[in-house]
Amino acid sequence: MIVIMSRDSSEKEVNEILERLKGLGLSGHLSSGVERAVIGVVGKVYPELKDNLELMPGVEEVIPISRPYKLSSREFQPRDTIVKVGDVSIGGDELVVIAGPCAVETTEQVVSTAKAVKAAGATVFRGGAFKPSTSPYQFRGLGEDGLKMLSEARAETGLPLITEVLTPGDVDLIAKYADIIQVGARNMQNFILLDEVGRTRKPVMLKRGISATIQEWLLSAEYILAQGNRQVILCERGIRTFETYTRNTFDLSAIPIIEKLSHLPIIADPSHGTGKWYLVPPMALAAVAAGADGVMIEVHPNPDMALKDGAQSLTFENFQGLMSKIVLVAAAVGKKVRVPSKV
Ligand code: PEP
Ligand code: MN
Numbered sequence: 373m374i375v376i377m378s379r380d381s382s383e384k385e386v387n388e389i390l391e392r393l394k395g396l397g398l399s400g401h402l403s404s405g406v407e408r409a410v411i412g413v414v415g416k417v418y419p420e421l422k423d424n425l426e427l428m429p430g431v432e433e434v435i436p437i438s439r440p441y442k443l444s445s446r447e448f449q450p451r452d453t454i455v456k457v458g459d460v461s462i463g464g465d466e467l468v469v470i471a472g473p474c475a476v477e478t479t480e481q482v483v484s485t486a487k488a489v490k491a492a493g494a495t496v497f498r499g500g501a502f503k504p505s506t507s508p509y510q511f512r513g514l515g516e517d518g519l520k521m522l523s524e525a526r527a528e529t530g531l532p533l534i535t536e537v538l539t540p541g542d543v544d545l546i547a548k549y550a551d552i553i554q555v556g557a558r559n560m561q562n563f564i565l566l567d568e569v570g571r572t573r574k575p576v577m578l579k580r581g582i583s584a585t586i587q588e589w590l591l592s593a594e595y596i597l598a599q600g601n602r603q604v605i606l607c608e609r610g611i612r613t614f615e616t617y618t619r620n621t622f623d624l625s626a627i628p629i630i631e632k633l634s635h636l637p638i639i640a641d642p643s644h645g646t647g648k649w650y651l652v653p654p655m656a657l658a659a660v661a662a663g664a665d666g667v668m669i670e671v672h673p674n675p676d677m678a679l680k681d682g683a684q685s686l687t688f689e690n691f692q693g694l695m696s697k698i699v700l701v702a703a704a705v706g707k708k709v710r711v712p713s714k715v
Pocket of ligand 1: 474504555556557579609644
């Protein structure tokens with residue numbers, strides 16, 4: 373349930389509610405809006421609690437939340453969450469473009485890619501140092517050496533970094549290097565990992581599980597939020613269906629659905645969503661048109677030689693071509709893109 377405080381309620385009255393909830397073994401999550409404070413109540417509530425809380429000073433109304441996810445729901449927080457990473461805002465009227473290779477291979481590879489994607493208008497750099505692989509014989513990443521290479525790319529370009537964490541034990545290490553921690557599709561329901569990234573105060577991008585429903589995905593976000601980390605970003609990356617032409621079926625409709633159900637930002641990843649480089653631009657543009665807060669695109673200096681996901685990676689030139697179209701679609705749906713004038 374959510375407790376809606378009246379406009380003129382005091383801080384003392386808000387604290388009294390939080391104390392009361394604590395005494396009942398429930399957790400209260402405060403969202404201080406411009407107009408009024410709202411407290412999300414999480415835990416097993418007894419039927420009379422609604423009436424009891426409504427009698428407390430400063431309370432205007434108590435509304436049960438029918439959905440199983442609470443803190444991620446629009447009912448709990450009607451206004452959009454905006455995640456700030458350096459001077460990049462994710463979830464507002466800015467369209468964020470995250471780009472970079474699937475996997476970190478060499479310093480040269482990441483630095484040249486970071487420079488190229490920045491010149492084309494990307495505002496966040498991606499690259500995996502710890503790679504989840506379907507087969508144990510595939511490239512599994514360079515580990516901490518890869519994180520150091522990513523740091524060089526950040527130092528050269530100033531672009532903030534997003535990189536994936538695979539295990540709870542690596543969260544502190546990843547948090548040391550990354551500006552945004554990525555939880556991959558295969559780990560969407562690794563609940564211990566979700567708890568652990570929820571305990572950090574770094575932004576977390578949670579990718580949709582390979583076969584996850586939207587509700588399961590939001591419940592996974594709930595794990596991170598329930599630990600007190602409010603900086604959660606969702607990422608649609610395609611789901612498993614009977615179709616085999618594409619690597620995954622990119623669920624475009626998930627974008628407006630998330631926008632309706634949740635206040636969290638939503639990023640589209642058409643690279644993993646399609647698995648084919650020539651399908652990436654049209655689906656990226658479609659995602660922007662559908663209202664995505666950003667896109668994440670895999671880019672490689674030489675996709676044919678990439679150690680991972682070359683088939684879905686764009687060349688520098690193709691990425692630049694996509695950016696010039698993204699600017700037009702973003703403008704049509706009222707989103708701003710920071711694109712250098714030469715594109
Ligand atoms: C990735 O972003 O490189 C990745 C492994 O994605 P996913 O978890 O969506 O497969
Ligand atoms: Mn990849």
